[in-house]
Amino acid sequence: MTPADPMDLFAVWSCDAQGRCTHWQAATAGPLPPAHGLPLVQWLQQAGAEPAGAALGTLTTAFAARQPFQVEVPVLCADGSARRLMLCGLPAGDGHQGFVLDVGARQAALESALRTAVQDRLLVTHSTDLIAHCDLQGRYVSISPSYGRLIGWTDAELVGRLVTDLLHPDDRAPAEAALAHLMGGGEIVEAVEVRKRHRDGHYVTVGTKASPVMDSAGQCLGAVLVSRDIRREKARIQNLETLARHDVLTGLPNRAWIEEHLQTLLAVHDDGAATALLFIDLNGFKAVNDRQGHAAGDELLRQVGRRLQQGMRPGDAVARLGGDEFVVVARCSDARAAARLAQRLLDSLEQPFCVQEQPVRIGASIGISLAGDDTHCTALLLRRADAAMYQAKACDRSAFRFFEADGGLHHQPM
Template sequence: MSNAIKPALSAVWSTDACDFCVTSQESPEGLLPALKGVTLSEWLEFAQADNDATIAQQLTAALEMLTPFNIEVPINCLDGTRRRVILSGLPGYTTSNSLGHFNGFILDITGQRKALEDALRTATEYRLLIENSTDLIAHCDRDGRYVSISPSYSEMIGYSVDEIVGQRVVDFLHPDDRVSAGDALMHLFEGGVLPDVVEVRKRHRDGHYITLGTKACGVSDPSTGDNIGAVLVSRDITHDKEKMRRLEKLATRDTLTGLPNRAWVYDKVRGMLSEGEDLTFTTVLFIDLNGFKPVNDTLGHAAGDVLLQQVSERLKHCMRSGDSVARLGGDEFLIAAKCLNREAASAIAQRLIDSLREPFVIHKMEVRIGASIGISLAGFGSVSVDQLFDHADKAMYQAKAKRTGSYQFYGG
């Protein structure tokens, strides 16, 4: 049997006092089983598409009691389709002014029934989705106040539905996120779209914050097209953010000292060189420790690691605001700074050398080392990062050759 539904059908009919159908007008013709010449009960028995006996009982009772009826029934049509129709009848009066016959109609409601069933099914599926989703699903009105939330909302942030619904969305956010989140909502209310996920921190009932990635879209009134609010679908990305921070740290930090590594400082210097309106010089200071190898060989690698950690702390304390210190590997470190001239760079270098000349204590033993520093300065667009690093490296080897624990500029 075909499931294709043709255009809706209808029929107007009337019966005589013996319940035989005497007139029938159908549109379109040829779809309904013949009505004329049979009783309504006979027609129903032939046309009905299921075995629901209550339908026939309802019709029989109405005919016997001469009462109006309005019965929904599935029927098999002559084109092979199955349709749902309303079979309606109203008692009529004979010429003697007594009840004895019926007038009525048949109306195809297949389309309406299907639309209703689809809507109910969609609503059920949506409700199941909302109730079982681990994502946070919420609806807010144009005032930015919660209208509804999914059960997962309460489970994740600790507030009950009654405590959330009616409250402003932004009131549950970290104070630093409220302005940007409010602007994003207003953009939706004005008909805009937010193609990207909005990251916010939502306050838990106990006071801590959960980082959420939220996808939001506006909701419009289907009759007017006016915005009536927004749907917000959020996911807890707290652990993802922590994982990203750990991975970023592994990628850009030296595991022994915690200082930035070569990759990080390379990008840092590249950004400094690109600052075209800056009148200062991008300055790189290469530091190589003097006397580190004897300590490492005599006291062991563990002691050497402790020494490198102590060196990194001293270097950090020598930095000005905005300066950066990184470990390149082994006993080599690098300082990235902005300097007005060579005198400013010299001051940094001398401060580093003086700091490293002070004795270190390793396993209750006093250890002394020094440093050789190579310095290279560059203005905007004058050299590449690789060239600047290479110049500082060459200057460092020149300083090391002096064996005086001093610094040397590239080019003299």
């Protein structure tokens, strides 16, 4: 018979040879109707919440044959509640003795646990996340079916292997350190980004969260690892970063990007070259925009951006500040090299463009500022190039001018 849990025990009882209850002791002044003085079969008939034919037959046979018995029956209690009881008895002397247990709560808890287990299994089975258990040595104990769907591996192929075996070589050491930290009682709050190797050889980027599995004594037994495919999320973030640092119309870097790039170049002092900033403003763009419309103006700006990129040397950078203003940042050996670059850009921009199937000619004015010992600020370099550009624009033709530290603006011979 099942051992009695004191929290489940409702009563102990004894019966004589005829099955009449000679002793009935309830654990508490509970809701069970007393059975003292009644044949136990009769008590069960009176207290039963529903017909209990099979249980009555079992009791009658057991009393007659002096056999042990155990039956479960629903009983209507004095407080009006219906409870499921387990009635257990053993032969003792000329009769029987036994106890009554309330198994309804235990059954409800078991059914709830079973429902939870089924729900958890459904979640694991149909989850798109990678769900795995590993032991204290970091070896797979079980994996979800999603491993096969996402990265091609089956349970049989992975169970027993180290969880770090599938990781990209560059990710293994950090992952091993994180897992050791977790198994040692530490906490990992943020998801750890790793690359898991697909069965066909390529890598899938996932974000993994890990939680320790503890026993009743607080000892770590292993961990649960939940990994999610974050390739789309990373692509979305990268796209947002690109949009934040690039001009939407031309695809060129924007002011934020070029200022950061310029600051990096200004920090370089050991190659004997100087940082040159060329501020470019288009001549004749407004006329095209007014005459042919904004769509034509936009197309012209895109073509200008492509042509400027074609004129760049390795290491040079071109950006659009806005409107018809562009900036080129380059490392030049001296002012003559910067002048040659400016003239090459002017010559390129004076070649005709084709906008809406019509030839379009424009020019440009370029202001040049060279970084020196007194110029380590991007804002100052931009202001000086902008001032030089306006001086070049006063020439009423394509031209470039240098900003000089003494306050002058000069055309540098090439």
